[in-house]
Amino acid sequence: MSLVEQPPPPPSKRRIAVLMVGAIVASSILVARLWYLQIVHGEELLRSSEANRTRVVRRVPPRGVILDARGRVLATSRPRITVRVAPEEVNKHPELLRRVAELLGTPYEELRQRYEENRTDAYQPVQLAADVTMEQATRLEEHRHSLPGLTVGPEPTRTYLVGEAFGHVLGYVGKCSERDLKERAEAGYLPGDICGKAGLEGGPYDKELRGKDGSVTYEVDALGRVYGELGSRDPVPGATLRLSLRADLQAVAYEQLAPYLRQGHAGAVVAMEPSTGAVLAMVSLPSYDPRHFEGGIPRKRWRALQSNPLRPLINRATAMAVAPGSVFKVVTALAGLERRQTSIYDGTYCSGVIYLGKWPKRCHRRSGHGRVDFTEALAKSCDVFFYRLGQRLGPDNLARYARLMGFGKKTGLDIAGGETAGIVPDPQWKRKRGYGQWVGGDTVDYAIGQAMLAVTPLQVCNAVCAIANGGTLYQPHLVREIIRHDRSGKATAEAVRPKVLRRLPFSQRNIAAVQRAMEAVVQRGGTGTAAALPGVRVAGKTGTAQRRTREGMVNDAWFAAYAPADSPRIAVCVFIEAGGHGGEVAAPVARAVMAHYLNIRLEATVGAGSTED
Template structure:
């Protein structure tokens, strides 16, 4: 009986265990089915996407940069088709044979062949090796003709930057080239759109406007195998070209500036005296930015770098020069504004001025005799301005000079290389040199020498603000989306107000205390150019349509010794680096002024001989282009 009950209990235990195991199996099976249902039905899209990501690859192509155009819409920085040569190593049957053929067809150097072999060892077999980024048309045709014998070679047509006017706009536009690691890290937009082969702005407006010009990437989608090799192209998504930027510059005038400064070191700036538009901004000598697009050769780079005329320096913005006598209109204006002198004030010039045992010479050895403000300006008498500066003082002169733009950047943040220059005062010397100001320094500041340093563009702005009647302008080189017309700009100035596009308010921009003083300076500058004995009289234009007024300047680059003064050498007898800089500032037409300019010819000798004649040739073109510019402006206002 006991044995029977024991057998029953064992059977119950076995049955319970089998039930538990069976139930567990059922639960596991249900769990697996539920998971499979979840994976295949509920999360189908998620895993389909992950699968596609393993199967599909995206390749970004270099973005197409936006065009930069001049005021009239002429493309000055654009894009063109270029022909490249790629090799796909895995398709090549005999790599050494292929290189021998390419070397012969394209005249490749041994160094280039070595670089190709190096790239081959670094890349995957199916990746492309770029043999040449810029094949000529004849080379491209030759390669295509021999493709049957060049297995693995792929001729490619793509887009690259192009500067159609070569060296005319170099110091305005800059150039593009491949970015370095730091440039990629510093710009979020470049980081997001960077692909090998992409080029970015390295200098000038190309660099400053990078985020506007860069464009978006075109995208190609390919199906790939397990090793990442492309099997089939699935889609091509076209990228958007970067924004078009329109400048205020006139190409014809810019080109003329380059021709007039040919084989000279210097700068020419032209500005609208009411709107502040930069009409031309040329630095000489220049260089061709197209050389940098595909990697400049060492020989070409050394020629540019070692050129004694320094083509790499943007002299218009970065060149710092003593303004010489071109500063005299500001000195006279400051003295009039501060009631230190009037039009009847006269000084006797004997050719020099003695002060505490030091001699300050006038450029005219025997002197000018008794001169008033008008005659002193006309003949650029140094002695007169020594005395005016002595009576005025450098601190009051500094205030007037800074009002008219000296010692400040003109184009703000548009150019990284723009310098603000220096117009000194007593506080500046104490803070920077640790010494007190002396009276003799005031005298030489009064004729634009000494510590004073200015850029050619500052002198152009100074002259423009004298020309427009003494009102502040805001120079610009990019056309506004809603440009202010010439008539509106002039009217707002004459009311003493100027619309500031940054703050979007009208602000008082009168730079004078008494408008009569501006008129006195304008008449004195007229005499300097258009009356006998004026320093630029030989460069005058009698025709009222083209008649302009200006002021010459000759800036010493070294102190003239007593012996050198006695020798009185001709320009050709003086070593080039010891010759004075030649300067000229002007505006015109005189009756209804519209444009101002500044010219500097490094080591040109004198402003009257080297710089003023350039202004005479240039003003005719500037005035003749005036009507075309007005028509363009009026047309845009009507269409808008």
């Protein structure tokens, strides 16, 4: 037996290979896992890790202020106490929402539904309640130790400083619908946010009014309790909108229409600046009070608005089109002059009636006007003169000139609320809609603003502006200036320039002839004397349009005018549903609006207006 120890046998190559393969596999698994965690899910895990120690609370910007032309605040923002909760804490603590509901005094199912509707992702705090009382907020704060992830603090909300006189102009705000979120994604709205719904609030400036979100990052513990603030980013307030509209003029228009509404007659007033298309006043009655929408309108009040037979949610200045009656004769007159189917020297004998075959078409003055020339025909609103002029022009020419004046197309006013284009009919239009063939009676009715013609008060006012300024059709607009803000508080103002829709292809001589005839309307012997102003030349046109209702035929009252006639500063259109004769009912309203704007003191009312128009 040898006393020398023998060396151990060398490890087998197979064993070494197995160990190496095992090491490689283990390393590969480790690398793959690291890649999976850091590359594939790195961002998600980082956010989850950060969420365990931080909480980012969104800071909603205050909605932009809306000012009238003189700087009066019409709409602004006020602070309200809002309750939000972190969704990850709701997932960890299923009883959390029930506890919050108890402390708020809100049914659990209602709060749960609100949470589900307003939730956006797993990290963004969800709004549970807004405008909570100080008592509710205090109760929540007292139990914060058992309410992980809950934040209670001030957020801005919309508030209005004016009432229903401004309802259809300002509109209102409300909770974003799914459609709102989809259509206004660029504005940064999230579920549960408040956005504009109607009027200026819901129009093309909604994104400007909304502003940009800010945020605050807090350090929290495992229970979601706040230990300190790590950083913040200020929100950018919404832009300030300065309007062309004057609150005092708006109030006068409202006060003038209100007595008719008390008698059951809805209506509208539009006032504009002829040289720019800027809207100076726009009232539609009945209306609604935008203040009732602050914090959400109660269902009972909303149902009352929807069920009101006078339909207060409809803006009659822009969204309701009806026949304008004799106000349209200014279009027929211009068409006749341009097509050389009449002249300022043209004379017609009005016996009070013409015959279409065996069917009589009567003038509003049954006894007739006798012999009238162009100016007298417009001043006295002689139907027979315009029946015959319409026959010479034909329906296609009447339609063409109506469209040139802006009828049959939306004006593009910068508000939401369903502006209608109205109807400019012609024989093809009538056939396509199954109303039969165009007949002679359609043409003569068309010439005096009846038949199937349908227009809005805003369209009429805009057309009158184009006559007043010598032939420029502007796009009506309410916003005169946009004042934008940045995070540093710096403000930058941008003026909204007037937009020309069309230069009317009419000779200045023909426009001047219609202007002179419109002046004659308001002078002695005309149908619009109730709109006359002391010391100021006024041009206008009355209209009384017959409309069929379930109760029978009614007369809608119209009047459109501008002043001073030699240097126009204001144009006005007044429409009163079933009000009677335009010269008697609508003209005095326009007179009051123009007088206020022009600083004319009306010490005494004029005589009774004409019932012949």
